Amino acid sequence: MDGRPVLVCTEYEDATADLVIAELNRRRVPVLRFDPGRDFPALGTLAARIGAGGTSRTGWYGRLMVGERTADLSAVRALYHRRPSPYPTGGGEQTVRFAAQENRRGLGGVLGALPGCLYLSHPQAIARAEYKPAQLSAALRAGLMVPATLVTNDPMEAKEFCAEQPSIYKPLHAGAYEVEGEPAGIWAAPVEVGEIDGAVNHSAHLFQAQVPKVADVRAVVVGGRVFSARITAPPGVVDWRAEYQNLTYEPVACPDGMRGALVRFLAAFGLNFGAFDFAVTADGGWWFLECNPNGQWAWLEDAAGLPITHAIADLLENGASEHE
Structure with missing residues (x-):
């Protein structure tokens, strides 16, 4: 692949990444798109080197091949970390789990330590x-206005907080959720004191003053x-x-x-x-x-x-x- 490439790590069906790749193609910027969790090692080959061995390089170098396309690791100008698939663990198969962890730390580790590479954004930073909780703390330090917030698994603390002002509950993580077998979202919603019961102590809950x-x-x-x-x-x-x-x-x-x-x-x-x-x-x-x-x-x-x-x-x- 001629020129300094942009690596785009994302799943196969990603219309958002498609827009960016089309624009980079229009600008004649070389792009290597792949999904590490699906393409490696079946379609991909990694050969990355670092350290002593007759070279003066100060970072990872070598190549990443996906299909018929090859990227020079030392020349990658940027890595766009969109939404790659997780490395498959194969359920209870020990050897498959081991391989998945090695791939994540090997391929993922090299891609996360490329010299002179811009990350949008770095997977570990994401x-x-x-x-x-870290976001709310950082927002306060940055000078943003943050509503009063409580994270607790204590029903009495939750009742006391929600009695002080109109409040909402929202999940701490927007993970996959199903209702009767159908995908569903858990949205932020008002919560009344009378709705709070002992089920709160089953996990951490986030309550927030309703703006x-x-x-x-x-x-x-x-x-x-x-x-x-x-x-x-x-x-x-x-x-x-x-x-x-x-x-x-x-x-x-x-x-x-x-x-x-x-x-x-x-x-x-x-x-x-x-x-x-x-x-x-x-x-x-x-x-x-x-x-x-x-x-x-x-x-x-x-x-x-x-x-x-x-x-x-x-x-x-x-x-x-x-x-x-």
Whole structure:
């Protein structure tokens, strides 16, 4: 593969990654797309070297072959970590589990330590930033407004918190969930004191003061560039994600001082991308709710006319970041 390539690690069906790859192709930037969890080792070959051996190189070098395409590991300009499949563990088969862990730490370890490579974003940084308690702490330090929040498995603490102000419950992790065999989402929802019972002590729960919002904002940050859209849901809707077909969007400017706070938040985790959610009050205040370090954005680009694809392609093509 001629030139410095961009590696795109994602699952086979990823329309969002397709947009970025198409733009990179238009710019004639070489791209190697693959799904480590599915393509390695069946379709992929890794030969990575480091250390003494007659070379003056100071980092990993060698090659990654996927099908008929080859990337020079020492020349990768950027790695776009989208949504790759997990390495298959084969259920209870010990040898398959062992191989999966070796692949994750071998191939994944090399890809996470490439010299001179921009990560959008680094897999380990994404993993660290997926913890909501860490997000809320980082948001406060960055200067963002954060609603009163309680994480507990104590029903009495939960009752006391929810008696103090109108409150919502939301999950700490948006994992796969099914209702009667059908995929379902667990959305943020109001919670009353009388609804809280002993089941709370079965796991950690996140309760949060309900912000008296008039709208929501999704702010997508790419490097140091911020793209914001105001999202208006039907009256009474707490979590706009539950009403995708009944939303309206419009681009909005990021308030003065907010851009710096968002960039500081990302820098705290070593991220180059973040999809932030804010509740907007009548006085124009933006209250931080959460940040998805690898969130979706393609639908928002189309709905609000935000040039996010070009911004991501710019970052990957240039291979440089404000956070390096």
